[in-house]
Amino acid sequence: MNPESSASSVGIVSPQRFHHSGDFPLQCGRRLPGFELVYETYGQLNDEASNAILICHALSGNHHAAGYHDSSDRKPGWWDSCIGPGKPIDSDKFFIVSVNNLGGCHGSTGPRTINPQTGTEWGPDFPSVTVKDWVNSQRLLADHLGIDCFAAVVGGSLGGMQAMQWAIDAPERLQAAVLIASAARLSAQNIAFNEIARQAISADPNFAGGHYRQQHKNPDLGLMLARMVGHVTYLSDDGMRQKFGRELKSGDISLGQDVEFQVESYLQYQGRSFSQRFDANTYLLMTRALDYFDPASDFDNSLSAALAQTRCRFCVISFTTDWRFSAARSKEIVDALIRSERNVCSAVIESEHGHDSFLLPIPRYFEVLGGFLNRLHQDYSDAN
């Protein structure tokens, strides 16, 4: 792996930190005595500061969306296929900002941060955060970076929810919102999957009521189960059949073995590696933020009234086999945007990869996303 050799990679990147020292009020009524956000940027901000794109991450994402931290890294950032020179989110045209959300476990203030009032880690006492809180914290980061108005705020899944909240809460601060495989609120089924994940974590004896770090333990098993359940919902039946079929791990059935089928081995690997890199308290907090997201609730449960606050243009993308955030959920957003007479384009991308499609380099998906952003770039270039 030589990250610098590829012309389509942003190359080696270094995370940066933004420190907000003021009191930060949260939707839950509590306040954070300041916070830090860790973020990365790719590309150059132009003189007018009009070419910035904010990337909002999904449930288990982080700020490291593209490029490599070190030339020895095996894997690039989580959305490297989409972000870079000549890619749909083109770092030759745009200044791309990717941030780890408040409450995260990859460097931004969260459960693993020291609570200045107690001198110990926040752990389970870290306040509940909402999508609105994330947008508010990201606005402060934008101020710090000198970005009055983003060209676009882009996100998939939970990231798309943030982009939608941005458009509602700060209409003057973005030209476009790109909502990929997202929803205006979770369905009961979706909340149910999150609850199974949360129960798996909190039922793990090593969870210790969230105080596992003080006891030098980690709820590995709970996190692993949570991730395995989540992972199944991110794939499609067809996609799994094609990827694993009923292939056996060792070639023949040996009844009673722990791992027989490839799909088991895959899920266990995914679950185990997740339990090593993700914080259980963060997982609980992020899934709660997902569950609570419902911008229409501030507007008499009318999504079109909520979206009537917006001024940007929208691009709404969904995938045919996504059942976690189905195309019908994206259509609800599109219909509400039409009712509120907003500018919107939408595409339903044929894909066999379920919800995970939003992370994959599917040609039509990238044409739509790249085309939309390219048009945006043309329009503000003409305006300048």
Next chain:
Amino acid sequence: MRTDLAIIADLIKPGARVLDLGCGDGELLAHLQENKHVNGYGLEIDPTNITTCINKGVNVIEQNLDAGLQNFADASFDMVVMTETLQSVKAPDRLLHEMLRIGEQCIVTFPNFAYWRCRAHLALRGRMPVSTHLPHSWYNTPNIHLCTFKDFERLCAEQNLNIIERFMVDAGHSTRPLINRFPNFFGAFAFYRLGKETT
């Protein structure tokens, strides 16, 4: 610009709210946005067309007309346009009704199956007409509900749809005096502007 789209563009008032059903590559809406400050949406299902629309900055929505238009509110548009699509939808009668529920007026264009070349093809050769006017073979045509001008006007009468204006053109989208005298024989394509029920 495609001549038929130029004819339609002339029928649309500046600033109108337009819904274009089967908007293709977005040429009409892009033209209207640039020249008439028209705010509109286009519905389309072809992936290549959708990408082209997005590249043009047109509000294109991926939606199949056969799945209905329930997501559009009553009287939410000034003009609903459907260009050469009527003949390929499942229920043209219901769709026309929907168009006038959603729009104050609508513009519909379609090919005339009673055009003299079609008649000649069928009468003299005994085969389904294939020409520049109707380019598909019977087995691969998307046109499942072809009609003649007379048929269409009978439907409008039955459904109490008010024909505000109509004109017919030849296969090259030109007007000719003969067409005005014998539209259902010499007209290849028709443009109808319809309004709500006749009073």
